[in-house]
Amino acid sequence: MAPxxxxxxxxxxxxxxxxxxxxFHDDGPRYGDVSELGGMEIPTALKGLTLFRDPYLSMQAFxxxxxxxxxxxxxxxxxxxxIDEERTPIDDAMFLNAQSQMWxxxxxEVMRTWRQRAKDLIKWHANGGLQLKLAALKEDQxxxxxxxxxxxxxxxxxxxxxxxxxxxxxxxxxxxxxFTRMEYLRVSLAKHEVSGKAKMLAIAxxxxxxxxxxxxxxxxxxSGQYILGYINRRDIADSLRAIPSLPVPSDEELKSFDAFxxxxxx
Numbered sequence: 001m002a003p004x005x006x007x008x009x010x011x012x013x014x015x016x017x018x019x020x021x022x023x024f025h026d027d028g029p030r031y032g033d034v035s036e037l038g039g040m041e042i043p044t045a046l047k048g049l050t051l052f053r054d055p056y057l058s059m060q061a062f063x064x065x066x067x068x069x070x071x072x073x074x075x076x077x078x079x080x081x082x083i084d085e086e087r088t089p090i091d092d093a094m095f096l097n098a099q100s101q102m103w104x105x106x107x108x109e110v111m112r113t114w115r116q117r118a119k120d121l122i123k124w125h126a127n128g129g130l131q132l133k134l135a136a137l138k139e140d141q142x143x144x145x146x147x148x149x150x151x152x153x154x155x156x157x158x159x160x161x162x163x164x165x166x167x168x169x170x171x172x173x174x175x176x177x178x179f180t181r182m183e184y185l186r187v188s189l190a191k192h193e194v195s196g197k198a199k200m201l202a203i204a205x206x207x208x209x210x211x212x213x214x215x216x217x218x219x220x221x222x223s224g225q226y227i228l229g230y231i232n233r234r235d236i237a238d239s240l241r242a243i244p245s246l247p248v249p250s251d252e253e254l255k256s257f258d259a260f261x262x263x264x265x266x
Contacts, residue, residue, distance in 0.1 A: 031214040034072040041241040050167035054150045060110045079215030100233040108186040118168040125165050170248045178239045223263030
């Protein structure tokens with residue numbers, strides 16, 4: 001069995017030697033060394049998205065980074081205990097599972113909120129509704145409303161520079177694959193259903209196995225009876241960090257990806 005196919009029950013004390021990583025993959029370890037992370041890569045990447053400048057949304061991005069640092073350490077601890085004790089460390093693994101799911105839900109909501117705002121701005125730009133929306137946000141509420149003020153600033157930016165709409169479109173495409181995978185996982189974990197198939201129950205929602213590279217819990221992505229792959233919290237965090245370097249996929253590439261995620265016809 002190849003090293004990256006090993007499950008937690010196949011690991012032994014000698015199977016986690018850092019100097020052996022380069023022998024497992026020509027390109028080096030599958031995951032980078034968490035000690036080399038500065039801590040602010042996630043909020044920096046997210047704030048680089050077009051019009052991701054709401055101070056309250058930025059606060060959520062910083063929250064993700066803070067908890068990500070904690071979970072990186074916990075994942076390393078779980079993996080080390082798995083190797084040293086040659087059995088699943090139930091107490092730490094259960095706590096990791098709970099915290100991982102909460103982080104995934106939070107990360108999903110940050111992305112969902114920004115993407116919905118981006119889609120709204122594109123739609124209002126196309127149908128000439130930007131000025132109407134801006135006027136509604138500027139109506140006197142009888143009190144200072146920071147949320148309305150922040151959203152109004154976004155609308156004024158797009159009105160002043162319509163070219164921002166192209167940036168929004170590109171960033172929606174750039175984050176489409178990541179967000180779709182997050183959405184499939186979130187629906188499974190939170191609703192115990194298959195994304196896009198509300199009447200179909202997820203096979204094993206919340207069940208994860210300890211990843212033998214980084215210690216994060218691998219969850220199944222499935223479309224009904226078909227397993228599409230696995231994803232863990234660290235995968236999502238690393239993908240968020242990588243957003244600035246992601247290319248803009250073509251419409252054909254996104255169409256092909258969406259077809260794959262739906263799985264074979266029933």
